[in-house]
Amino acid sequence: MTNFEKPLVTVILTAYNQEKYIEEALASVFYQTYRYIQLIVIDNASKDNTLGIIESFKSKSPAFQVIRNRHNIGLCRAFNQGLAIAQGQYVIDLSGDDIMIADRIEKQVEAFEHLPEDYAVVFTNARYIGKNGQRLHNHYEIDAKGRATSQVPSGDVYKNILERYFICTPTMMMRTSALQQLGGYDEALAFEDFDFWVRSSVRFKYFYLDEILTKKRVLKTSLSTGVYKKGSGMLQSYYAVCNKAYDLNRDQKEFDLLAARIRTFIRKCLYAQEFELAVRFRRLLNYIENPGLQTELIVLMCRLHLPVNFAYRFYIENLKKIAPQEGFAF
Structure with a gap:
């Protein structure tokens, strides 16, 4: 695959009151080994200095778009704002407190480029970290070689989606055309993942890439705790x-x-x-x-x-x- 053939990847980074973490999240996008990235940052009316840090970062690295919401319109609607202007063949939904490992996008694109068109998602293992970045545990337990010790569903995963939670949401890279066919996230909901998994996996396949490529931060204010x-x-x-x-x-x-x-x-x-x-x-x-x-x-x-x-x-x-x-x- 030559440079001219490499697909564009859109990272939609949504942030709300994440001043302690947003700079590290932004840096993890800019330090990717993969260069063909469109970054869209959406500040969802943060009340702290999140937007100020984003603006400061942009003054040094201007090659990304910022959407400044005057009111918090919810995660799903904010993501859809980014999706509406996404130009990438693939999309990543990144939170303002999560971190991507440097070669994440490169490896997920490589996986996608070897998959048929009916695959809409490539997801991976993740490391959970605390508020100060301390290591907590991995999403899937790993062996000495860093591989998951249990079998992770891949392919037609609709039944698995109905049965249990097994995908770490921020690890997903999604095919943009599939997201568009689904009409993006359902803005009537309080969260996006379960609904997206159900609506997409009944129509498309998922591929599990067995590596830890994302650090997901766990906070008391995290949506999953609510x-x-x-x-x-x-x-x-x-x-x-x-x-x-x-x-x-x-x-x-x-x-x-x-x-x-x-x-x-x-x-x-x-x-x-x-x-x-x-x-x-x-x-x-x-x-x-x-x-x-x-x-x-x-x-x-x-x-x-x-x-x-x-x-x-x-x-x-x-x-x-x-x-x-x-x-x-x-």
Whole structure:
């Protein structure tokens, strides 16, 4: 592949109140070994000095675009702003506190260029880091050679998507044409990944590249920690995606997997005290199969409006201190 044949990659970096980390995130884009990059930075109305740091960085390295939102319009809508002007054949959705390893883009492009057109995503392993950059753990456990010790789904992963969380979102490189066919991210949702995985994997294939190429920062303010917060909107978004999956499913196995996933969301509704939403999840589950005694008991507890949120969040926070989990289990 000669220089003139190398495809452009668009990195859409969205930032909100990440003044401590944004410069390192920006630097990780500019220090890539791959040179054919379009960088679009979107400040989602940060209240700290995030935008000032972006502007300072741009004064030294002007070759990127900045979108300055006057109001926080949410992650999905902000990403779609970047997607609307993306010129790259491939797109990366990067947060303002995550870091790309220097050869990440080069290796993902190389993988994509050897895949058929029906592959829409190349994803990788990741290292989780704390607020000060300290190493926490890897998304997939690795052996002495740095390879995942367990088999990671690749190819047609739709059933795997329905079954469990296994992709570290910021590691993905996506085919731009596939994103455009899907209409970008759903702006009505509080987050993007589960919905994108469901809508894309039913139509396209995924490829797992077995290397650690991204450092994902874990903070108390991270979106993934909000599912148990009352009124966060996250469980409502999961409900919307489950309804989409119900319409997209192709066989009984997929309905069985969706039913099992819905049961986990009903439990989470109890813990988050999203009581009415639990009843709606139960109604959706009933279209697939009989909810059964255990689930009906949980729904009954929701109908009784038991105040369990504080106790459960206390339990979760202390459990994380003892045994940090790999990623966020939906």
